[in-house]
Amino acid sequence: MLDLAALSDLLKQPQKIVITTHHKPDGDAMGSSLGLYNYLIQQGHHAKVIAPTDYPDFLSWLPGNENVIVYTESKEEAAALIAEAKLIFCLDFNALSRINEMGDLVGSSSAYKIMIDHHLEPADFDDYRRWDINACATAQLVYDFIVNELKHPELINKDVATCLYTGIMTDSASFRLPNTTAGVHRIVANLIDAGAVNWRIHELVYNSASENRLRFLGHCLANCLEVLPEYNTAIIAVSKQDLDRFDVETGDTEGVVNYALSMASIKLAAFIVERTDRVKLSLRSKEEFPANEICKKYFNGGGHRNAAGGHSDAPLPEVIEQFKQILPEYKKLLIQ
DSSP states (O other): OOOHHHHHHHTTSOOEEEEEEOSSOOHHHHHHHHHHHHHHGGGTOEEEEEESSOOOGGGTTSTTGGGOEEGGGOHHHHHHHHHHOSEEEEESOSSGGGGTTHHHHHHHOOSEEEEEEOOSSOOSOOSEEEEOTTOSOHHHHHHHIIIIISOOGGGOOHHHHHHHHHHHHHHTTTTTSTTOOHHHHHHHHHHHHTTOOHHHHHHHHHSOOOHHHHHHHHHHHHHSEEEEGGGTEEEEEEOHHHHHHTTOOTTTTTTHHHHHHTSTTOSEEEEEEEOSSOEEEEEEEOTTOOHHHHHHHHSSOEEOSSEEEEEESSOHHHHHHHHHHHGGGGHHHHHO
């Protein structure tokens, strides 16, 4: 294991560094990765962000995005960079399975692995860990890593601040979740002072939908929403045919589950979507309801208490029925 002093010493000289994050990266995954990238290049490091898969177009404007390598599109280049790296930063994930086939490459690499993450139950693959399940976003932890551990607040420039603000904003649901503490708001204020244009970032992330995406959302709410009032639960289930009909792209399903959760009576919301290879679930909950427990116990997944995900190899109708059959187990929590 590395201690902070040893890691700091390594970072005093230019190093070959890979930064990676979980598959299908979201705003926190790419915001924290590119925030760290923009910090490291100021010190002369040879850094590269490698995303395991593609990610939404509404994140393509992030500073440094033009230099990101998508593993599924450039496997040989990515593998060479991982093999040559002295340090690999693993951001916003806590198990190598979360980066798909890249996991084998990272796991077998001789590079030091640095995990910065806020998810439950981290696997033991890292050499240095900045981990806090109470953090609202990995971008918050990257800020803390740069400012308080490495003691470089002066290197939070506009590009770093913009990326980290994006990560915190998206993973906190625009600063609405309970873990958006006073300390988080102080960090956000510092990021704005450093050059993050808060209103512009919001516009670029949330007001950039395509017509197809908006029509798909309307279809989900009008035709795919099922409310189970006896369990204060709502389900939006989408078939592969629905995805094809609206030409759904990566990122178009982002946040759909939150519309189901927005109803006053709903305590648990599920977005269940039939993908090409499997059925995927996104769960969101209010208050103390453990959405992550359902995903871990029944759907090969996990996550945060109020935001979790999983998957199943069963057909879509069976997955929907399985989810419904689980609800009686949690009825007391759902109706209290």
